[in-house]
Amino acid sequence: MELAQLNIAKAKGMMDEPLMKEFVDNLESVNAMAESSEGFVWRLKDESGDATAIQAFDDPLQLVNMSVWHSPDALKGFMYMTHHISFMKRKKEWFEKLSEANYVLWWIPKGHIPSIEEGKARLEYLREHGESVYAFSFKSRFEPTDLNTIKTA
Template identity: 50%
Template sequence: MHLAQLNVGRLRAPMEDPLIDDFRENLEPVNALAEASPGFVWRLQDEAGDATGIKVFDDDLEIVNLTVWESVEALADFVYRTGHTAFLRRRREWFEAPSQPILCLWWVPEGTIPAIDDAVVRLEHLRAHGPTPTAFTFRHRFDPGEETVVPGDDRDVCPA
């Protein structure tokens, strides 16, 4: 199994605004760092090479990042133990403070590329039900193989 990850954020200004310059100008190097990191498998991107132009929500300031990794540890190493960390610490410069969860993790069969619509449904599931095998967080993890309720099926509650 591989780990899928979705995170979303609402920018403080449009991507072309000078307030967002440092974020926008570092997307390519940070994405290259991710791709070169041990355990990286795949990331969502458009023709420009990032996902900022992929609009999933009605709000143009809301952007997404969807990736697949070999393990939670590989993703955590990239997020918290590489040059990415410096940008993570500065996120409030470019993004509004979230009022609900903005990141979710879930397991996918190796070789699976997650659909963005499924990823958003999983984030909504996390927001509604908290961490479950369907969608979880770094703090509240589930192992591969624990029962997963596929969002949208006829069961409305995930097993604990």
């Protein structure tokens, strides 16, 4: 099993606005850092190399990011032990604070590439039902072996 993650963010401006310039200018290097991180498997991207132009929601300012990792520790390593952390600390400069969960984790079979709809459904499930092995956050430590207890609506 591998770990899928989806996270969303509402940008404070369109990607071509000056407010978003520093964020956009660093996308390529942060994405390259992710791809070279230990435990990285896959990330959502279009022909431009990132996912900022992928329209997953009606609101064009609502961005989606998805990736697959070997483990929660691999994902956390990228998030908190690389230069990525400096951008996370500055997210208030570029993104609105969301009132609901903005990311979700779930286990997938090795080799499976999750769809955006799959990720959105997992996030919605987490928002409606809370933490479970079906849809969880870093607050919970569900393991693939917990999948045999899965109960979904």
